[in-house]
Structures are given as C-alpha cells and as structure tokens.
C-alpha cells in the first residue's frame with residue numbers, strides 16, 4: 001500500500017491505522033536515498049511525504065523558517081533566496097525533500113562553516129509510529145526546554161517515526177567563488193576546504209571563498225565520488241589524521257573526496273575493500289559507514305552505544321514496524 | 330543508605346564519602362538558593378570507573394542519584410534528594426588531552442569552563458561557549474544544561490561544541506559516544522544527552538571543539554534613548570546580513586544597577602545600551618564594524634564608544650557581566666528569569682513587560698542576549714515585606730507566558746530543573762512531554778537519574794503507548810492505494 005497524506009493530521013490518522021493493523025511502514029520523501037541503509041525487512045505501507053509541502057513560516061527578521069517535511073530542499077532555498085537568506089545546507093541531493101535530508105543527515109562542503117543538520121535544526125514535529133503527533137524544540141534559535149528530539153530524529157533514517165515539520169535557523173546568503181590548487185593541501189580557509197583524491201590520478205584541493213571573482217566551481221565539488229556499481233562510503237577522521245587516512249585509501253586503490261576542514265570524506269569502494277578501509281578509519285580515530293546497501297557487507301562495523309540506541313528504538317517503535325531492519329538493528 | 334555507604338567504603342576512601350550532616354548541608358542548593366534539600370549522602374568519585382561503581386550501587390539499591398558540578402545552575406537542577414546520593418564531580422578536574430592538531434580537548438567533567446580556554450590559549454585556540462559563570466562552572470554542568478553565553482550568537486551553544494562523550498548510564502554502564510571525529514554512526518545520542526539536565530546519566534569525559542582565536546575583535550557600546558531604538562538597531566544589524574559575535578542589551582534600571590556596583594561609565598541618561606562585538610578576519614571585521622556603527626546611528630544611538638584596546642573592551646563588558654550581581658545594589662532580592670522570544674518581537678515584549686511592571690508595581694530590570702532574543706528579566710522584590718516574593722514570582726511567571734505567547738521558550742540557557750517543570754505544560758502538550766520521556770525511559774527505566782527534574786509528571790516506563798482500535802478503511806477513503 002501507499003499513502004500520500006497532505007497534512008500532519010492526516011498522516012497521524014494513517015499511522016494510527018497502520019499501528020492498529022500492525023503494518024510495517026516505510027517513509028519515503030523524494031526517494032533519492034531509499035538504497036541507503038539496509039532494505040527494510042518488511043513493508044506494508046509506504047508513506048509518501050511529497051504531499052506534505054510548503055513553507056509554514058519564514059520569519060526573515062528572525063532568520064528562521066518552519067517547513068513541511070515533503071518540501072524539496074531546492075524549493076525551500078529558492079523561497080528563502082528572495083529574502084537573501086539560505087538554509088546553510090549544501091546537500092549533494094538538491095532534489096531531496098527537507099524531511100529526507102534530515103532523516104539521512106546529508107551534508108556538503110560548507111559544513112566546515114555552518115555545521116550540519118543537527119546544528120541548524122531548532123524544532124521538529126513528528127508523528128510517532130503509534131500515530132501520536134509530538135513536538136520538540138521550537139522556532140527560536142536558543143532554547144533548552146526539554147529534550148532535543150530534533151537531534152535524535154536527525155540521521156534516524158525513518159526508524160523512529162515520521163518527520164512532519166522542521167524549524168531551522170537560517171543564514172544570510174553569501175556570494176562565493178572558488179580557489180583551486182594542485183599538489184599540496186594548503187590550509188583551512190574560507191567557507192569550505194575540499195579535496196578530490198582519485199586513487200589513480202592527481203589530487204586536487206579547492207576552497208570556497210566569500211566574494212566573487214575567483215575560479216568557477218570545480219566539477220567535482222560537493223559530489224559523491226562513487227559510480228553505479230561502487231559502494232558509497234562515508235569516512236571520518238580526527239583532523240590530524242585526515243592525511244593519513246587519505247594515504248591509506250590511496251594504497252587500497254580507493255578514490256576519496258570530501259572535507260579537509262572537518263575530516264568527513266566520501267569514498268568509492270568495492271565490497272572486499274571495506275574491511276581495510278574501516279580499519280584505516282578506526283586508526284584515524286573515526287568510522288567507515290557504508291551508505292549504499294550491498295548484500296553481505298557490514299554497513300557500520302562496531303557502533304559504540306548500540307545498546308542504548310536499540311533501547312531508544314524500542315521505546316519509539318516497540319513493535320519494530322518503522323523501516324524494520326534498516327538501521328540500528 | 331547505610332548499606333550503600335558500607336558498599337561504597339569498600340572501594341572509595343573516607344574523604345570521598347560525606348555523611349556528616351553539617352558538611353552535607355553545604356551541598357543543599359545550587360545557584361538557585363530558594364530550593365534547599367540536604368542530600369542523604371555526598372560522594373566524590375575520582376574517575377569514570379568510580380563514578381560507574383557508585384551509580385551501579387545506587388541502581389542495585391534503587392536509590393536515586395543527582396550529579397553536581399560546580400553548583401552554579403540557576404534552575405535547581407543539582408538540587409539534592411534527601412533519600413538520594415549527590416555525586417559531585419569536583420575531584421574530576423583533569424584535562425585529559427589537549428589535541429591542538431585535532432582542534433579538540435578531552436576533559437573530565439569537573440573541569441572549569443575557563444580552564445579549557447586557558448590551557449588552549451598558548452596554542453592560539455579557545456573554548457567558545459562562554460557562560461557568564463565560566464570562571465566557576467564545570468564542563469559537565471555545561472553539557473547537562475547545554476549552556477550558552479554572550480558569544481553563542483555566532484558560535485553556537487555547548488551542543489555545537491561537543492563531539493564526544495563518555496557517560497555512565499543510569500544502570501551503571503560506561504558508554505562512549507562519538508570522539509574527536511564527527512558524525513559517529515547511529516542515532517545522535519550526544520545531541521540527545523547534551524541539555525538533558527542530568528536525567529540520562531552522568532558525563533564522565535567530554536571531548537570538546539577548540540576554536541582558533543580570531544584575528545581581530547572589535548567592540549562598541551552604543552547609548553540609545555529607549556529599548557525600542559536599541560531593539561531596532563539589533564534587528565537592522567541582523568537584517569544587514571551581519572552575524573556579530575555578540576549583541577547584548579541592558580535597559581535603564583540594569584544600567585543604574587551596574588553603575589552603582591562597578592562604575593562602568595555607561596552613557597549618562599541612556600534608556601538602553603547595546604554592546605556589539607564583531608570578530609573574524611581583520612578586513613571583514615573592519616568593513617562590518619563600520620556598517621554596525623552606521624546602523625546604530627541610523628536607529629538613534631546618541632553616543633557610540635569604540636574599545637581601543639583589550640582594557641577598554643573589558644571595561645565595556647564589565648557592566649554587562651556584573652549586571653546580575655549588581656542588581657543586589659538596588660534591590661534586596663531578585664529573581665533571574667530566563668526566557669526566549671523571536672528577536673523581532675523584542676520591542677513589543679519589552680513594552681508588555683513594562684506595562685506588567687507598571688500595573689503590578691514590581692520593578693523589572695532587563696539584561697539580555699539581544700542577538701538571539703534571550704531575555705534575562707531581573708524581577709526585583711524585598712523578601713522582608715510579606716507577600717512581595719509571591720508577587721514577584723507571579724510577575725516572573727507572567728513574563729514566561731509572554732515568551733510562550735510570542736512563540737518563544739521558557740528557558741534559553743538556565744534549564745528547566747525543578748524551578749520550571751511546572752511551566753513545561755504551558756509550552757508543550759502532554760503528548761510532547763510523553764514523547765520526550767520515551768527517551769528517558771530508554772536511558773533510565775527505573776527513573777533514578779536526577780528524578781523530579783525537567784518533567785512535571787514522570788512517565789511510567791512500562792506503559793505501552795495507547796493504540797487506537799477500530800476500522801478506518803484507508804483504501805475506501807482513497808487515502809491509500811494497494812502497493
């Protein structure tokens with residue numbers, strides 16, 4: 001079955017119904033990342049969020065916006081652009097919905113300056129797996145009343161409930177251009193500092209700098225390095241170990257691209273390289289997470305705190321009906 | 330409790346366990362002294378494994394425990410329980426690692442906020458979150474409260490600066506979350522733990538970001554006739570796309586108090602002053618600083634002082650930083666309120682607070698982080714006059730209602746603690762609070778970690794969320810199709 005609610009209340013009534021029937025539910029936005037995480041073990045109902053659209057509120061003077069989850073990120077950005085503002089998330093999937101972006105926690109090069117979803121989201125409305133609507137946070141940038149469920153929902157891959165509405169802090173738009181370099185790493189500067197490190201070619205480094213007049217955007221900027229048939233892997237490292245991790249990936253014949261300023265990189269790998277890549281990432285104080293599913297590949301490796309995560313999942317979704325088996329299993 | 334003391338004595342030394350009633354009383358309150366309870370027992374662990382041992386012992390005996398850092402909290406978060414154990418982090422004050430190349434510091438929870446900055450300063454770094462209490466408050470307390478400070482407008486709050494935690498769960502297990510690298514796999518339990526006010530366990534090690542000291546800092550003080558104009562200047566600065574490191578405002582009564590206390594020499598006759606600080610690269614700061622001065626003048630600033638050096642900058646900040654304590658000069662007692670509004674609602678809300686003050690005869694001094702709409706109204710009263718305390722409490726509550734009415738929050742940085750749990754239902758529905766407590770139940774099903782804080786009524790963790798029965802054929806209604 002498939003349902004496409006057009007309001008939070010309608011989504012709630014559908015999910016109450018699904019709960020009563022014991023249906024397994026998979027939430028889908030624009031469908032750009034349905035291949036991420038393990039495929040759900042069971043699916044009786046696909047809840048399509050693309051009917052939950054629109055900017056509920058854009059308070060330009062307060063630099064905040066409240067937006068329904070099915071709104072495409074690109075559409076939100078163009079609305080905000082009229083006021084010279086942006087949601088400072090340069091996700092690699094501009095066609096993705098806002099809710100999907102939050103649920104999967106994608107980020108781009110500018111995270112070096114603005115952080116990621118968790119740093120920008122200030123409030124959330126969810127529909128719990130039992131169909132109850134709940135809110136946390138609010139629409140002011142500073143707020144410590146109650147638990148920060150918006151962060152818990154960020155990166156939860158649709159396993160804890162439906163993200164129906166999000167509130168974000170915004171930033172002024174800035175005009176930028178790029179500085180490109182070959183041969184050495186350089187140092188941290190500007191809004192973003194990225195590397196393109198193919199296994200079998202020259203490494204290129206570039207910065208996104210405020211102001212016009214620099215080089216145009218490199219064609220690889222902010223794009224994942226993997227192609228069809230390759231695994232997409234997210235690699236993280238402590239900042240002092242980023243170069244070591246890049247060197248290790250090169251030795252393994254793995255192409256990498258990503259943020260030198262934050263130590264978050266993306267790699268294109270083959271299934272048999274994951275073990276070595278993961279060992280290199282651990283050595284560098286970070287992790288290797290396989291983003292795109294592949295049969296027989298351990299996507300996460302050891303996850304510290306997994307037991308607590310399972311307990312959180314069991315509270316929100318005691319019958320394991322929301323994308324069962326996808327994440328935190 | 331006796332059995333617990335015996336058990337703890339097996340591993341901890343005598344001076345780590347306090348049972349003497351006189352000594353116990355020194356822990357009876359935090360920075361919000363109107364709530365006082367002498368703890369049943371105080372324990373001072375030296376490290377994570379001792380903390381886990383104490384918590385496990387509490388869990389096994391079903392005895393509640395409360396963490397305490399420096400006890401500067403302003404919402405009664407560290408208020409002890411007579412039937413419980415107060416676990417104090419004052420013996421856990423080592424900076425475990427200063428990893429400058431990683432831009433991280435790994436610290437024990439009792440480490441004082443400012444000490445992190447002091448340790449990093451020689452390397453050109455600092456720890457950005459700067460609560461006014463930074464000379465005494467602990468990093469563990471900051472984590473629990475998600476503390477902010479004047480410079481959080483640009484740099485974010487504690488939660489944006491914690492990349493790793495080691496916690497003792499309420500059943501006494503040690504768990505590591507995150508580390509020096511970003512984006513650890515799985516749910517964001519760090520983001521969930523930060524700001525949970527000690528109700529999800531005890532942080533025993535914290536990995537924080539270190540921020541490079543900015544190349545340039547420029548600070549000005551602007552005098553305005555009223556808070557309306559100062560508020561308009563704040564909005565104009567933000568609207569111009571400038572993100573200052575800080576924008577702080579004080580009204581006439583707060584200025585009067587600060588003058589009386591520290592002679593900060595703020596512009597005479599000002600109805601409001603703004604402190605605006607910019608930092609960053611030299612060129613950008615210079616250009617934006619000129620724009621800020623212009624905007625202040627455009628909105629009616631009658632005097633602008635620019636700090637020529639660090640000494641003058643310190644003088645500008647002195648009045649602001651001493652404002653809370655200074656209010657003691659003009660009123661025997663006062664309540665420090667902490668509410669948030671959208672910053673564009675500032676003039677309207679300040680007018681309403683003024684009306685409230687006129688109507689009730691209760692004086693209110695306003696000091697606040699104007700840039701992010703975080704108000705700190707100081708509600709003045711005299712406890713020796715019968716009824717005044719209750720009256721002030723009412724006005725203080727009415728101010729929170731104003732914040733909620735304008736789409737804001739009942740706390741921006743001091744937390745809910747015991748003091749504001751009764752206001753939570755004004756901001757959140759029962760379902761909202763119930764959902765938050767599902768997290769509580771995941772971490773602490775027995776409800777032993779700082780019980781009675783944050784939530785007005787605890788959730789029974791065994792409960793399965795209510796299910797709605799009855800047919801509602803989605804297919805017939807056309808809402809769902811066969812997939």
Ligand SMILES: Cc1cc2nc3c(=O)[nH]c(=O)nc-3n(C[C@H](O)[C@H](O)[C@H](O)COP(=O)(O)OP(=O)(O)OC[C@H]3O[C@@H](n4cnc5c(N)ncnc54)[C@H](O)[C@@H]3O)c2cc1C
Nearest residue numbers: 398399400401402406461467469470471473477527532742
């Ligand atoms: C003069 C003054 C000015 C202040 N200014 C500011 C300000 O500008 N911004 C701001 O945000 N706050 C401010 N505060 C409030 C207070 O300083 C902060 O909330 C601070 O973070 C508390 O730290 P603490 O070590 O004193 O914690 P405590 O008061 O000891 O405890 C606070 C809470 O944290 C919990 N806790 C403590 N340690 C741990 C741990 N290791 N693990 C889990 N939970 C723990 C406690 O149980 C309690 O709930 C101010 C207070 C004062 C007195």
